[in-house]
Amino acid sequence: MKKIQLAKLSIFIITVLMLASCATTMQTSLEASKMGFTKELDEPSARGQLSRVSPEQSNVKYRFCLSPDNKTIIFSGTQSGGTDNLIQLWKVLASGSTSPTKITSGGSNHKLSPSFTNDGKFIVYTSEGQIWKVKQDGAGGKMKIPGSGTNQDFAPHVSSNNVVAFCSVQKSPNKTSSDKYLIWTSNLNGGDLTQLREGIYPQWSPDGSIIVFEHKNEIWMINSDGTDLIQLTNTTDISEGLPSFSPDGSKIVYVSNEDVDGKPMIDFNIWIMNSDGSEKQQKTELSAWDSWPIWGDDGIYFLSARAQKQNEFNQRIWKLKIK
Secondary structure (H helix, E strand, C coil), X not given: CCCHHHHHHHHHHHHHHHHHXXXXXXXXXXXXXXXXXXXXXXXXXXXXXXXXCCCCCEEEEEEEEECCCCCEEEEEEEECCCCCCCCEEEEEECCCCCCCEECCCCCCCCCEEEEECCCCCEEEEEECCEXXXXXXXXXXXXXXXXXXXXXXXXXXXXXXXCXXXXXXXXXXXXXXXXXXXXXXXXXCCCCCCEEEEECEEEEECCCCCEEEEEECCEEEEEECCCCCCEECCCXXXXXXXXXXXXXXXXXXXXXXXXXXXXXXXXXXXXXXXXXXXXXXXXXXXXXXXXXXXXXXXXXXXXXXXXXXXXXXXXXXXXXXXXX
């Protein structure tokens, strides 16, 4: 069962991201396995170190982002009992002490994968397979960033230098070959467009010089100019992905389906490693489909299906303090 689970999860996420971005009426959810939705809150290793950030009524979808000052989180999601069935952008304090504020509204397509510009004044996100920019308070309307021009763009991440790394899908012309996922970079106006290589879910290093990304269920790193490609993980059966740098760039947080016996399991947990791929450490172990981790100044934020009420299937943002 080599790398089946993360491959399925990644393909499911990509498909849902693209369908959610382009469809006008389709309802989507990153519920890769309802087996991962659990009533349990935490595990012994995280006891006393874990806190919920997003409100209980919020159902967070896909990647979220942390502001440059680490005070605000923007997420894509819906609200229980709300009248808007589209996935919109919402804002909460990173401390988890506020109700969500709606950033986007209306339209006929979902808003996904937000990322702050380096001054924290704008949010870059995807919708309709295109990349857009909006003020962090939602005022003034949205502005389009040209992207790859394929109308198949998703998962943007803005560097500290205001360079956007994002993905596009190159559809296979036949059923005998797979779609190809490409990483691109451009400035916020769409200029200096560069196709780097194959890969998905690019994330910048704090200084904007390196991109870490997922490719074929492994984690890789490359310079912003496309040089010095380095493979950080190299496992036969274990799947690893969704990487993100620590604030000082010395470590990487990611997801893995490695079980305690070293074999693959059904669900995913949060792991960290040094930025050279050494000293892997498992940080969560509840098997609650922990995903989309990002590293803030005071801990690791991640999406999880833990602490569910009966017949509830909401994903929420949690913070794990790192000693």
